[in-house]
Amino acid sequence: MSATILLLSGPNLNLLGEREPDIYGTESLADHVATALAEAGRHGLGLEAFQSNYEGELIEAIHAARGNHDAIIINAGAFSHTSWAIHDALAAFEGKVVELHLSNPAAREPFRHTSVIAPVADGAIVGFGGLGYALAVDAAARLLTSSKH
Numbered sequence: 001m002s003a004t005i006l007l008l009s010g011p012n013l014n015l016l017g018e019r020e021p022d023i024y025g026t027e028s029l030a031d032h033v034a035t036a037l038a039e040a041g042r043h044g045l046g047l048e049a050f051q052s053n054y055e056g057e058l059i060e061a062i063h064a065a066r067g068n069h070d071a072i073i074i075n076a077g078a079f080s081h082t083s084w085a086i087h088d089a090l091a092a093f094e095g096k097v098v099e100l101h102l103s104n105p106a107a108r109e110p111f112r113h114t115s116v117i118a119p120v121a122d123g124a125i126v127g128f129g130g131l132g133y134a135l136a137v138d139a140a141a142r143l144l145t146s147s148k149h
Helices: 029-040 056-067 075-080 084-091 131-147
Strands: 006-009 047-050 069-074 094-101 121-126
Touching: 006 029, 006 131, 029 069, 029 131, 047 075, 056 069, 056 084, 069 084, 069 131, 094 131, 121 131
Parallel strands: 006 047, 006 069, 069 094, 094 121
Antiparallel strands: none
């Protein structure tokens, strides 16, 4: 059975393509998921996507990923800067974790400069817009391959 990735998207990402296109681009979340699915397919990986505007639902999805997914790619949106609960859930996940952001949080408002997810992530893909989704899947695939050796 091939390895699988859970792609998690946090609050307001359901509005991608409509919300602040000058920052987040004009592609929808469905477009980004399609990109991630295609990249996962190129690597022979399965990918499941889930979006929620609710912190608890994202935490439940992380809990459910334990033993069921090999990696999590998470764009937690604003929760990236505030949710120690998501941090703790990811810390309990045994697989690889890649943090993802369309924009570069370090180049934005000061409250976005700190990620509480970063300490429990294997790495981060930030500031590459929609390309970030393919890069994040590629990074997860490489992390999964290197962990098998």
